[in-house]
Amino acid sequence: MSTPRSMTAGARNILRSNDSASLWNYTVAPGWSINEAEILRKALMKFGVGNWSKIIESNCLVGKTNAQMNLQTQRMLGQQSTAEFAGLHIDPRLIGQKNSLIQGEHIRRKNGCIVNTGAKLSREEIRRRIAENKEQYELQEEEWSAIDLPLPEDPQLLLEAKRSEKVRLELELKNVQRQIAMLRKAGKRFEMESSESPKTEQDEEEHAEEIIEDQPNGKRIRLDAC
DNA sequence: AATGCCTAACAAAGATGCCC
DNA sequence: GGGCATCTTTGTTAGGCATT
Numbered sequence: 340m341s342t343p344r345s346m347t348a349g350a351r352n353i354l355r356s357n358d359s360a361s362l363w364n365y366t367v368a369p370g371w372s373i374n375e376a377e378i379l380r381k382a383l384m385k386f387g388v389g390n391w392s393k394i395i396e397s398n399c400l401v402g403k404t405n406a407q408m409n410l411q412t413q414r415m416l417g418q419q420s421t422a423e424f425a426g427l428h429i430d431p432r433l434i435g436q437k438n439s440l441i442q443g444e445h446i447r448r449k450n451g452c453i454v455n456t457g458a459k460l461s462r463e464e465i466r467r468r469i470a471e472n473k474e475q476y477e478l479q480e481e482e483w484s485a486i487d488l489p490l491p492e493d494p495q496l497l498l499e500a501k502r503s504e505k506v507r508l509e510l511e512l513k514n515v516q517r518q519i520a521m522l523r524k525a526g527k528r529f530e531m532e533s534s535e536s537p538k539t540e541q542d543e544e545e546h547a548e549e550i551i552e553d554q555p556n557g558k559r560i561r562l563d564a565c
Numbered sequence: 566a567a568t569g570c571c572t573a574a575c576a577a578a579g580a581t582g583c584c585c
Numbered sequence: 586g587g588g589c590a591t592c593t594t595t596g597t598t599a600g601g602c603a604t605t
Contacts, residue, residue, distance in 0.1 A: 389591065407575075409592075422592065 388424040399488040423468035428483040
């Protein structure tokens, strides 16, 4: 992939946030919360970089795949390649802070992470770097073995909670879509009516009543306030 | 307002290395 | 050699901002 592709021209497949008043922006940025990132940081210190299976087994990050964890690790380290830290019990934040200060013409970054611009590293070179990084950054065993990772009370319950949250969001989405359709309809009717005759106070009240909508959370909102 | 460009996030696939 | 785990690359989707 050389350059990112633009959205397809013409009709878009979804309603975009910049097409309307941020109806879709109730979501936090997808991916990782600060808390989850902190748990991963501690897990890397405890289990070592790349030991995703151990982290998954520990149940400290339910629902995260190794690919997701690898990407988040890259972001914390501030570099794309994690191979030179494989198996090391390190604080990724420390490396990240160092990497963020590195400047130079030869430094290429992608999404803030330093990417490898030279030839692919040989096995020997990776081993050499691991040894170097071990010397420089690895925590003492007493330190990393004492790290306590937060455990969900019951991973199954957590999963169930995520599922019902998904159902709730889907309902909310349907509701918003219905609101948009209603607003469009009301807008068209309003245009037609206002071009035909001046609006009375009674008309305004009737219109206001139409655009009050029940929300999944039990609240009722006036849609013209959006 | 409509559309394009860039970036971020993620999933999937391919490549590679290790262990039995 | 086969299976598995991990690493890397590629492709897709979506949000934000700029431009027309």
